[in-house]
Amino acid sequence: MKELDLVIIGGGPAGLAAAVSAYDAGVRSLLILDREQQAGGILEQCIHNGFGLHRFGEELTGPEYAARYIDEVKKREIPVQLETMVLDLQPLPDGSKLVTAVSSGGMLELKAKAVILAMGCRERSRGALNIPGTRPAGIYTAGAAQKFVNIKGYLPGRRVVILGSGDIGLIMARRMTLEGAKVEAVCELMPYSGGLNRNIVQCLEDFGIPLLLSHTIVEIHGKERVTGVTIAQVDENRRPIPETRQEIPCDTVLLSCGLIPENELTTAAGIPLDPVTSGAVVDQYRQTGCPGVFACGNVLHVHDLVDYVSEEAALAGESAAAWLRGESLSGESVSLIPKDGVRYLVPQQLRLPLKDDLRLYFRVGAIYDKATVEVRCGEKLIFSRKRPRLVPGEMESLVLKKSLLEGLDGPLTVGLSLEGESK
Amino acid sequence: MKRNLTCIVCPMGCQLEVELEDGKVTRVTGNTCKRGEAYGIAECTAPTRTLTTTVRVSGGTQPLVSVKTAAPIPKELLFDAMKVLRKLTVAAPVALGQVVMEDLCGTGIGVVAGKEVSAR
Numbered sequence: 001m002k003e004l005d006l007v008i009i010g011g012g013p014a015g016l017a018a019a020v021s022a023y024d025a026g027v028r029s030l031l032i033l034d035r036e037q038q039a040g041g042i043l044e045q046c047i048h049n050g051f052g053l054h055r056f057g058e059e060l061t062g063p064e065y066a067a068r069y070i071d072e073v074k075k076r077e078i079p080v081q082l083e084t085m086v087l088d089l090q091p092l093p094d095g096s097k098l099v100t101a102v103s104s105g106g107m108l109e110l111k112a113k114a115v116i117l118a119m120g121c122r123e124r125s126r127g128a129l130n131i132p133g134t135r136p137a138g139i140y141t142a143g144a145a146q147k148f149v150n151i152k153g154y155l156p157g158r159r160v161v162i163l164g165s166g167d168i169g170l171i172m173a174r175r176m177t178l179e180g181a182k183v184e185a186v187c188e189l190m191p192y193s194g195g196l197n198r199n200i201v202q203c204l205e206d207f208g209i210p211l212l213l214s215h216t217i218v219e220i221h222g223k224e225r226v227t228g229v230t231i232a233q234v235d236e237n238r239r240p241i242p243e244t245r246q247e248i249p250c251d252t253v254l255l256s257c258g259l260i261p262e263n264e265l266t267t268a269a270g271i272p273l274d275p276v277t278s279g280a281v282v283d284q285y286r287q288t289g290c291p292g293v294f295a296c297g298n299v300l301h302v303h304d305l306v307d308y309v310s311e312e313a314a315l316a317g318e319s320a321a322a323w324l325r326g327e328s329l330s331g332e333s334v335s336l337i338p339k340d341g342v343r344y345l346v347p348q349q350l351r352l353p354l355k356d357d358l359r360l361y362f363r364v365g366a367i368y369d370k371a372t373v374e375v376r377c378g379e380k381l382i383f384s385r386k387r388p389r390l391v392p393g394e395m396e397s398l399v400l401k402k403s404l405l406e407g408l409d410g411p412l413t414v415g416l417s418l419e420g421e422s423k
Numbered sequence: 424m425k426r427n428l429t430c431i432v433c434p435m436g437c438q439l440e441v442e443l444e445d446g447k448v449t450r451v452t453g454n455t456c457k458r459g460e461a462y463g464i465a466e467c468t469a470p471t472r473t474l475t476t477t478v479r480v481s482g483g484t485q486p487l488v489s490v491k492t493a494a495p496i497p498k499e500l501l502f503d504a505m506k507v508l509r510k511l512t513v514a515a516p517v518a519l520g521q522v523v524m525e526d527l528c529g530t531g532i533g534v535v536a537g538k539e540v541s542a543r
Binding site: 044047048049050053059061062063064066067149150151152153178179180196197198200201202206 | 428429430431432433436472473474475476477479485486487489491498501502505519537538539
């Protein structure tokens with residue numbers, strides 16, 4: 001059995017950035033495994049621009065952003081094994097990890113001292129959404145349609161209704177329109193869009209595509225092929241209002257209803273997950289509950305911007321290198337608990353003492369105007385910052401100075417206090 | 424006259440307020456960077472967009488290559504540009520950054536490949 005210091009599962013933006021930073025921190029025995037024919041992950045099909053503004057200070061398309069990291073990996077001669085799908089991950093009694101994969105060459109077993117989980121996420125499908133109706137052809141996730149159009153060169157339909165206003169849905173509304181399809185509407189169950197503001201402007205408003213907030217598809221029609229959908233407005237409890245039902249003829253339905261981190265391997269390894277992020281519970285090093293296993297990118301929590309994926313992955317790569325050098329990444333554990341409007345926090349745990357300043361990522365559960373983000377230890381306010389507007393579709397972050405967190409004596413909470421509310 | 428816009432220069436999406444007099448921009452507020460101001464002015468006078476799409480590749484390991492306009496083009500030309508690019512086929516190998524069309528629809532703006540496609 002081949003033995004390695006570090007195996008990175010996934011060769012998308014997270015896996016590539018993690019590999020580069022692990023290498024730069026001294027790791028030489030490492031391997032990236034990816035199931036696709038090329039590295040780069042989902043970026044390969046994201047041909048629109050807007051990637052890399054934070055990381056590189058310029059606007060790149062997805063393939064261009066991926067190419068930068070693929071180049072860095074090549075320069076360092078870090079091996080990437082493609083068309084190889086990891087099937088199982090098991091911690092061994094000696095502290096190493098057994099990675100079982102399959103490729104055209106057959107079964108592959110690797111023994112790794114450390115593993116970085118960078119498997120990304122997948123889209124919520126029709127089955128997961130429970131949309132009633134028949135089962136005709138013409139129902140795709142937005143990402144599947146994106147692959148057909150941008151990689152394969154097929155237009156999956158001519159008259160389209162999109163359910164969900166996540167960024168991929170918005171991007172595909174524009175893409176299908178430019179390629180000659182008519183996008184009848186984008187229906188969003190929530191009273192606000194989950195996508196970036198700029199995408200609502202440049203993907204919908206630019207083309208006069210209606211965004212129907214608080215609307216959902218209640219039925220899909222058609223026997224062989226989709227012939228139409230019935231949509232309806234929903235009430236505040238997200239239940240369809242029968243009087244508002246209307247039928248829209250179309251031949252294609254695209255679903256952009258959220259992303260789910262792909263954590264089957266994490267679960268198989270017995271690593272605890274956060275029920276809100278659906279990713280592993282990690283500490284500030286991005287180390288999971290299994291020592292020597294790290295996680296980063298969309299498999300840990302779904303990001304909106306790849307720039308932050310790269311940043312998080314670099315941290316995971318450095319941490320894995322430190323762990324392999326025998327540096328202690330353990331220490332007294334303190335929980336980070338989201339409350340009052342904050343839906344989740346990453347990391348979920350701190351290992352004390354902190355070696356560096358702490359960057360916290362979080363998402364809110366609704367739209368809040370003029371809110372103050374408050375970090376507390378018990379009743380004691382440690383940090384607060386005013387934000388003009390917080391929306392669920394945009395991940396937030398804040399940096400806590402190391403000195404602020406010295407002498408913590410209990411869990412930290414992060415919550416919102418709204419203007420006019422006294423606490 | 425005032426126009427409220429969402430800036431699309433970067434993912435921050437600043438809310439801009441553009442003040443106009445006789446079709447000329449007199450003031451842009453709400454932006455957090457200079458590019459936002461430039462966007463506010465351009466959007467109210469001559470709106471432009473960077474077009475990203477794909478063109479066919481012959482003899483390549485992949486059927487398509489992703490491309491983008493080297494600079495933003497006038498917004499009203501987006502569909503004309505798509506029509507032209509739909510007819511274009513480039514021969515593999517295609518290099519990252521290769522100019523696949525010199526002048527798109529008389530704009531003087533080129534179209535460049537966003538990835539590498541090797542020959543089959």
